Amino acid sequence: MMYCRIKDVMTHEVVRAHGETPFKAVARLLSGNRISGLPVVNDEEKVVGVISETDLLQHQAHQTEGYGSRRVRRPKLTRSARTAAAKARATTADHLMTRPAVTATPEHYVTEAARIMREHGVERLPVVDDKDRLVGIVTRGDLLRVFLRTDEEIRREVSRRVALGLDVPRYVVDVAVDEGVVTLRGHLERHDAVGLAVRIAGHVDGVVGVVSRLTHRPTSARTRSVVGAPGHM
Structure with missing residues (x-):
């Protein structure tokens, strides 16, 4: 088999969440399916964001921050820091996810997918059709299959x-x-x-x-x- 395009290596059955999915439900989806991230879709199955384990860990870190330590003056938060702080307080997927999602199409070459992942620092790409509807997902592990x-x-x-x-x-x-x-x-x-x-x-x-x-x-x-x-x- 030739692994030339994303459609040849992507996973078609995708674990996903919706905007209103509770935080704990997202954690169960990741843990239960042994995955490190998932896309968030709206009612039309269009991808609106992506959640990773890192997003959940930020929430956990925020919950324990301050215990057993003295209060200190903090510098003014940067935009990225404000985003992280907002995620730390999230209770649903809508506030937890990173948006907009970086996506690919089934016709992208795997080399293009690898470049996109490297440039955006992501480990997975939701795969969408011409109407931005979720049709699959591709991970770094999937791309490595070409070397097999x-x-x-x-x-x-x-x-x-x-x-x-x-x-x-x-x-x-x-x-x-x-x-x-x-x-x-x-x-x-x-x-x-x-x-x-x-x-x-x-x-x-x-x-x-x-x-x-x-x-x-x-x-x-x-x-x-x-x-x-x-x-x-």
Whole structure:
């Protein structure tokens, strides 16, 4: 199986909460399903926010804050600190969740999902349709499944994509894969084709790294053949 898009790796049955879901009910959903976060949806199943274990822990920390300690003057709260304080007092999912939710679509590539997670510092993405309705969820663990592809699966896809991208027969570029590391061997006509082959291989899901053993015709040799050809006066 090729894990190229989110729809191939996402979980379709999603544990979710609604805005009015009580704090303790949210905690039970997370604990009972052994998950670290969940989306919050409205009556139309549109995603309106996301709750993580961190949000619940902020509430717990607020409950115990001040016990056994002296009162101290606190600096003026920043926006993020005010948000955390509000979550600490939350009694329902509506006040506990982070909004707006960072989401993805089923057609996003898993590499795009990984980039979105990294940029926003999140561990899961609710997956929504074209009307923003919840259809699944993808986690970091789901994305890591692409690295469980066998070397042979990776080799076949790299060989196919490189041949297609360079418009050459597959035998022109020999592809070997060992523990996800791709090695390319062969002789190409152009120098830029070497770089293109490496880029194509590197974008295949499951590839850990690319080693190029590709060679190409010298540029000067191609120039001489063109300049010295009949009819080019």
